[in-house]
Amino acid sequence: MSLLTVLLVLIVVGVLLWLVNTYIPMDGTIKKIFNIVVIIVVIIWLLKVFGLFNSLMDVHV
16 A cells, blocks of 8 residues: 555545534534544554554564
C-alpha cells in the first residue's frame, strides 16, 4: 500500500469523523467513546499496514 493511499485514507477518516461530530447530535460521552473507538481502529490499521502489528503479537513475556 503506498504512502499516498495511507494519507488519503487518514484524510477521509478524519473528515468523516469531523462530519459526524459536527452534524450528528450525540451526548458528549457517546461522542468521546465513538472518537476513541475510531482512533483505536485507525491505529491498529496503521500498525497492520506498516507490518508492526504482527511483530507486536509475536512478543512473549
